[in-house]
Amino acid sequence: NHYNMAGGNSPSLFSVSDSEELLFERTLSLSASVIDSNRRAFRQLDTPRSYRQDEDESQTRQSRRYVPGQLAISRRSFGTHTIMPSPVVVREDAVTGMMRRRSSMQKSLKALDDAIITPQNRTPRISLSRSAQKHQLSFSQLDRSLIDTSLVGDSLDELSVTELPSIVEEKTAGPETITFVPEEHPASAVVRFLFDEFHLCLKSYTSTAEILDLAQSYEKACHAAWTSVDKSSLKGARLSFLQVPRSRTFEIGVVLREERNTWRLIHSLYQDMLSGCEEDQSMETDTPSYLAYSEKKIVESLYKRDSTVRQQQIVVDWLEKCAEEEINHLFMSEFAADRVCWERTLHELKQGKSHRHIQNNPRPLVTEIDPDAPHRQGRHLVDGDEEDEADLIRNVYFFIRAGRLDEAQKLCVRAGQPWRAAALEGWKLWHDPNFYKLSDQLADCSESHDEAAQGNNVLPVEGNVYRELWKSCSWTLAEQAQYSQYERAAYASLSGNLEQILPVCSSWPDFLWAYYKTMIDVRVEQEIWTFPRPDRLRESLPDAYWGQQSLTPEEVFERIEGKNTVDNGLEVICQFRAVQKNIILQDITSLAADIRMWLTNSPKLSHHFLRFLAHLVLFLRRVGGGGEDDDSYDVLRQYVKGLIAEDQSRLVATYTASLQPEERVHVYAKFLEGITDGELKKECLQLADKAGLNVPDITRTVVENIRNIEQEDFTLTGSFMATLETDVSETDKKKVAAIDWLMFEPSQRSDALMQANAVMRGFIAAGKLSAAREVFVKIPNDSIEVVHRQLQRQAGNVEIPSAMANALKEYLCVKAYLDANDAFQNWFRQFHENAPVAPPQIPRAATMQERVTFEQTLKKYNRDIDRWRRSIQEQTDITTQKIYDVLLFVNGGWMTDDVQDEGDDNRRQQMFLLRQLCLPGMMFLLHEVLHSCRRYQECVQLADLVASEKYQLYKVFRQDELQKFLQLVRDSSVKMLDGSVDSFGYDLV
DSSP states (O other): OHHHHTTOOOOOOOOTTSOHHHHHHHHHHHHHHHHHHTHHHHHTOSSOOSSSOOOOGGGTTSOOOOOTTOSSOOOOOOOSSOOOOOOOOOOHHHHHHHHHHHHHHHHHHHHHHHHSSOGGGOOOOOOOOHHHHHHHTSOTTSOGGGSOGGGTGGGGGGSOGGGSOTTOOOOOSSSOOOOOOOTTOTHHHHTTHHHHHHHHHHHHOOSGGGHHHHHHHHHHHHHHHHHHSOGGGTTTHHHHHHHOOOOHHHHHHHHHHHHHHHHHHHHHHHHHHHSOOOOOGGGGSSOOGGGGGBHHHHHHHHHHHOHHHHHHHHHHHHHHHHHHHHHTTSSGGGSOTTOOTTHHHHHHHHTTOHHHHHHHOSSOBOSOOSTTHHHHHTOBOOHHHHHHHHHHHHHHHHHHHTTOHHHHHHHHHHTTOHHHHHHTTTTSOOBOGGGSOHHHHHHHSOGGGHHHHHTTOOOOOBSOTTHHHHHHHHHHHHHOTTSOHHHHHHHHHHHTOHHHHGGGOOSHHHHHHHHHHHHHHHHHHHHHTTSOOSSSOOOOOOHHHHGGGGOOHHHHHHHHHTSOOGGGSSHHHHHHHHHHHHHHHTOHHHHHHHHHHHHHHOTTOOHHHHHHHHHHHHHHHHHTSOOOSHHHHHHHHHHHHHHHHTTOGGGHHHHHTTSOHHHHHHHHHHHHTTOOOHHHHHHHHHHHHHTTOOHHHHHHHHHHHHHTTTOOOOOOOSSOGGGOOOOOOHHHHHHHHHGGGGSSOGGGHHHHHHHHHHHHHHHHHTTOHHHHHHHHHHSOTTHHHHHHHHHHHHHTTSOOOHHHHHHHHHHHHHHHHHHHHHHHHHHHIIIIISOOOOOOOOOTTOOHHHHHHHHHHHHHHHHHHHHHHHHHHHHHHHHHHHHHHHHTOTTTSTTOOSSOOSOOHHHHHHHHHHHHHHHHHHHHHHHHHHHHTTOHHHHHHHHHHHHOTTTOGGGGOOHHHHHHHHHHHHHHHHHHHTTTBOTTSOBOO
16 A cells, blocks of 8 residues: 555545545645655655766766765766757657546636635635646647647637747648648758767867767757757657658757767766776675665665676666656646645545445445545546546656656645655665764765764664565555556556566667666665675565566567567667667677668668768777778768768868778869869868878879870871860860869979879870860979979989989970960961952053052052061971971980880870871971971971981871872972972072
């Protein structure tokens, strides 16, 4: 019976004939005596969550400390920032019950005010106005937009419109429906800052000593993003799996909430593992005998030396913390302060209606009001009171589930059932401080006990001296079917009765909490029983209780996986659950296997979940827990691709640096290929340098990748390629712009020369001389001097490397070729386009005025033609000299290497083909210039130049080109025969 469980004597039963005053007097007297006897314990009920010592929140980054004198070992601090609701499932019947009570409460309020006692001796109570009633039913922590309106009926219309959440979009005709924000809601944009935030955290905490701060900063960042999303779409999300359609906003919110909870778990577990507070078990072999006088000391000793129990407790605390704010004060407003227990039934009994109910109702009313009356008599309360009782029990369990036993007890007192609050006190560990030295007393006792300790007074005993008896009674109560499911679960959770907790579990966290809480309970009890009580024998616990010792964490997760939980609707939740499972089990191998499966089977993996996985891999790598396998690198590689796709250009360098060394250059170079803005190019290279990437190799690879796109064909054709001017494509423009990557650092000037040479070779082969000229212009004029200075600083007086020497000569060859083509273009325009036009002849019958005008025009023409001839002569000399510079290039000829090097065979082949492609064309251009200017003798001398063994130009001519060239020389010789010289230009005798 509840009175015995509360530690009090069984009182005489209240009868209907007792007066109202006597009823209140005896009830309040009993409540006062019970609460007074537990007054000290109630003051310590802030967080009586478990058997573990509470940790000072200001010491979260220090090793665990066990402060003597506290009642029990409570949950670890999870940080000082506000924690938002977690996925603990409140059942649909909870909402249904609250809605049914809406109408029954309104019907009975007036009757209760009139009938409980006479007006002149009325006990003060809270009178609920209509507005207060609305507030009373507003469910501050439960979003009504997630409640099926079929459960509410017309009473929904009575609620204030301003109270409805912002996510309620429309009310359709017919059955009422409530919808989420449309898919175009910009929730994705709201949380985009998480990419930058996580990057900032990663860069801010770089040392191993700050690894816990890093995990906590991730948690805070996720929490900030969660609050940035429309929170109204997530309130009551535990019901959304049953009743509400999901939206993009909802899914993003779920991801953020689960990620925040996961980082909280990681921070808590690794804080314990890295704190170094675990003591050597060899120090615990000689157990002090005085521990037998304190169950609290026994448990403290267990937690200090057994890391497994300690980490299991961390998991329970984490589950309770995730549930705490969602459950906190969920239904407190439903019970007015200082109310009377079962006041409707009391009213019926005072009206003498008990016997009428017995005769006319198959559900007879109780005749007594003590807490055990309904079960002892097998009778019922008034419907409204039974609903109140069911709601109270349900809420008590929810508070226990959230680790808020203190709130559960306050709720019981508020509902007029202080005996139930006292009944929940029996789990507390027994501790007798009088068996310890005075110094220990001063350390263990609270400030209120200091004076008593100094005066050598007997200190009060803490906890429940008959705790095992209370536990056995609670176990028995949980097994009795006549009690509600939630009441049985509430006592089962405090007595370690797993089978009675499971029926009320419906989510993954609920099941995990039930199993782990039971495992800890059994392990703690097993430890306590190793120390015999000095004053008496302990009461035995049920055999079924000890049968739960075989539970292991691996078996627990296997059982949970077989459950059909309500939070399996979203794939991302299942993914987070798998991560949480592997983190709890410290099974990094299975985590890697799960990651591999997600990357393989989920091509459209959420960007936010991928971000989480990437930072989890980097976290594990820092703590030495993995992150170096192929699957981890796949995650980082996919995350880098995601950053590029999300246009997070400034973050790519940091995460590229975490890839395998052999792929960093290729990945970052591939990323840089898509950047066109000059300032952004420079910034990305600076970020790469700060991240420790090889910038010279990256920029060189970028240019190589771009220039290999649509690579030019060096195959020879029958046309004069050197004279063609092909249109420049967009790809060609990218190739030209690619050289900019090598121009930011003077130290890369040699690379710039080599890559520019390669690009210009392709353009020249394709006849795109304007594009080649654009590339050439990008190379500063002082590049050769800069390269020489750099080589001297690096190698002193050592000769220039052959590869660099060949590159410098090639650069000069390209310059000579471009200059020759520019000179020819200038000559061509001057010769054909700028030549003066002779004035037309006048007829013989022209007038004098026309003759004068013609003579003046002819004189002007003669002056212009003389000026043009001088200009042509000058331009011809320049052009021929430029072309000769190409044909007679020093040190082996044009496009030849001074030093034979075992370098790129492809480059040497391209240079040889360019000689065959361009030199014959240059020869044809030179002949055209000389022949057009009537310098026929020089045209004939070109044959000697081609046939010369010194220059060996004949080797670059194909047979058809030689035939064409000889035909041109013949034409020049014929022109000379028309004059006074022979075919070789000598005077005829």
